Amino acid sequence: MDTRFVTRENKDKxxxxxxxxxxxxxYYQMMxxxxxxxxxxxxxxxxxxxGEALHxxxxxxxxxxxxxxxxxxxxxxxxxxxxxxxxxxLNLKNILTSISxxxxxxxxxxxxxxxxxxxxxxxxxxxxxxxxxxxxxxLRRLNVGxxxxxxxxxxxxxxxxxxxxxICRINQD
Numbered sequence: 001m002d003t004r005f006v007t008r009e010n011k012d013k014x015x016x017x018x019x020x021x022x023x024x025x026x027y028y029q030m031m032x033x034x035x036x037x038x039x040x041x042x043x044x045x046x047x048x049x050x051g052e053a054l055h056x057x058x059x060x061x062x063x064x065x066x067x068x069x070x071x072x073x074x075x076x077x078x079x080x081x082x083x084x085x086x087x088x089x090l091n092l093k094n095i096l097t098s099i100s101x102x103x104x105x106x107x108x109x110x111x112x113x114x115x116x117x118x119x120x121x122x123x124x125x126x127x128x129x130x131x132x133x134x135x136x137x138x139l140r141r142l143n144v145g146x147x148x149x150x151x152x153x154x155x156x157x158x159x160x161x162x163x164x165x166x167i168c169r170i171n172q173d
Contacts, residue, residue, distance in 0.1 A: 015093055031056040035104060036082065036096050041067040051118035054080075059107045061096070063089065071117065071132050073139050080110035 016034070021027055031037055037053035041064040050070065053060040060081040062069060069077045077083070084095055099107075117132045124130035 012093065014097075028052070028056060031058050034058050035108075036061045038063055040064070050081075051115075054111050054115040054118055057108060057112060059104065059111060061092075063092075071136055073136055074132065075114060075117070080107050080114060082107070 016030070017038070021030075031052060034056075035058065037049065037056070037058035037060055039047060039049045039053060039060045039062050041047060041062065050060050050062075062077070062081055062083045063086060064083070065085045065087065067083075069075070069081070082096070082099065084092055088095065116127055117129060119125075119128050120130065121128045
């Protein structure tokens with residue numbers, strides 16, 4: 001994690017930031033209590049923290065300047081997460097506290113709606129991660145991602161490029 005940010009560890013009662021999980025603290029309980037969960041992307045291509053945040057009902061905060069979120073060719077990440085560029089990491093508290101309660105609840109509700117896309121089932125189930133990966137590969141193979149525009153559509157309406165998702169890309173026409 002960015003050292004400028006880690007130096008603030010445990011210095012703000014409103015933000016719980018840890019470089020390492022403290023002894024005796026339950027990771028998932030801590031995430032369930034949080035409104036926003038930090039999902040840094042600097043050491044890995046993908047982190048399980050995004051899926052963990054969604055499954056605990058926490059709004060993912062993507063900390064990156066050049067991160068391509070999973071299934072971004074299908075899912076509109078702005079509809080259920082917050083992206084904060086690395087350059088703004090010292091303003092993180094101001095950025096998150098400026099999000100209204102109504103906007104937070106919308107992000108959180110939408111995260112709950114799409115979290116099934118981040119579950120690995122055996123055998124695979126409709127719209128789980130297995131199907132999302134296949135769908136993303138299919139879209140990339142056809143190279144249609146550039147002709148789509150992000151829109152939030154009600155579940156069950158419109159021509160979707162992501163089967164069963166309520167937050168996805170649809171054709172502009």
